[in-house]
Amino acid sequence: MFAETNDELMVARGRLTLAEAIAREQLDYSGKYLRSLKSCIRCLRCVDACPSGVDVGEIVRLMRIEAARELGLSPLTKLVFRRVLPNRWLYNTAIRLASFAQRLLPREREGPLRHLPLFFRGERSIPPLARRSFLERARDYHALEGAERRVGFFVGCLINYVYPEVGDAVVRLLNRCGVDVVVPREQVCCGAPVIGMGDDVAARTLAAKNIRAFRDAGVDTILVACATGGKTLKHDYPRMFGEETAEFSSSVKDIVEFVRDLVPTVAGNVKVTYHDPCHLRWGQGIYREPREVLNRVAQYEEMPDADRCCGMGGTFSLFFHDLSRKIAARKLDAIAATDADVVATACPGCMLQLNEGIARRDIRKSVKHLVEIIEEASRNQGPPT
Secondary structure, eight states: OHHHHOOGGGSHHHHHHHHHHHHTTOSOOOHHHHHHHHTOOOOOHHHHHOTTOOOHHHHHHHHHHHHHHHHOOOHHHHHIIIIITTOHHHHHHHHHHHHHHHHHSOTTSOOSBOSSTTOBOSSOOOOOOOSSOHHHHGGGOOOOTTOSEEEEEEOOHHHHHTOHHHHHHHHHHHHHTTEEEEOOTTOOOOSHHHHHTTOHHHHHHHHHHHHHHHHHHTOSOEEESOHHHHHIIIIIHHHHHGGGGHHHHHTEEEHHHHHTTTOOOOOOOOEEEEOOOHHHHHHHOOOHHHHHHHHHHSEEOOOTTTTSOOSOTTTHHHHTHHHHHHHHHHHHHHHHTSOOSEEEESOHHHHHHHHHHHHHHTOSOEEEEHHHHHHHHHTTSOSOO
């Protein structure tokens, strides 16, 4: 943010100064304060870089909760966060209506709807919403007979409603590696957008439902193919509930953590580069594993500044779309400079941002989830020995 705006209010140091002023009652909840708060893209790079070890991300989370308590949330926001997201039937219905509305829009714009039905913004476009969500597809999956391992799969909103093919690739890859996959139908949104808006009540409701769903499923390991979802389940849930979620959160792994030692080396001929999702690189410290696997299954080329933010930031890209595009421009320059045919990443949100930017710039490369590339390369290879 600071690199694009040169504004002290939009850097960690400025936000911490504002937080201190609010705590000391030296400052009111002004429009400028709220803009500084909302403009945090939550990339978490400041947390990694801080020499004093200050957890700026956690401070910003608490600042947003306090702002929501002081100023309140709009009735529509409360309706979506506290009634729709925790209720899978209502959520599915809202998405079906959004999908119908999306098909009525001009073809050259894929649709201004994000994966949450709350946001109607003309600036953004996303791929067509899936006619059949991943959780609906998962009804057709059968238990893998003779499997020595059994894991749970947390799906997340974007994979469920926009990129269900990523979920399909997760299940196929794990089954090929001899792993049975359980997909609890009671799981709901991880709560990341809700946490970002400061609605602690809704966030706790969603977290409790997810924890209960996977405990009831009786699995020891929970896999996530979404960097933001993984960071939320691993780190945000314990901050909300304390020690009572420690066992649950410690069982959560990103899909690449789990399959790194299961995927064999294959003769991959696809030229691939990799974009580090912020919530995987800075939020979970996972950056070597994706490169290790890609080097095994494809012709890998490192892009310049691979760990630089793509500018997505969830709701940030809606409220600060122009800034989101400016941040993305640097990433798109880096992508265009490579000889790769495919851009791999490990976050559906990054896929959304990169797909839009590549289409806008007419860059002749495709964007795929890391697990799709691994699954395609290992197809017909059989399980590793």
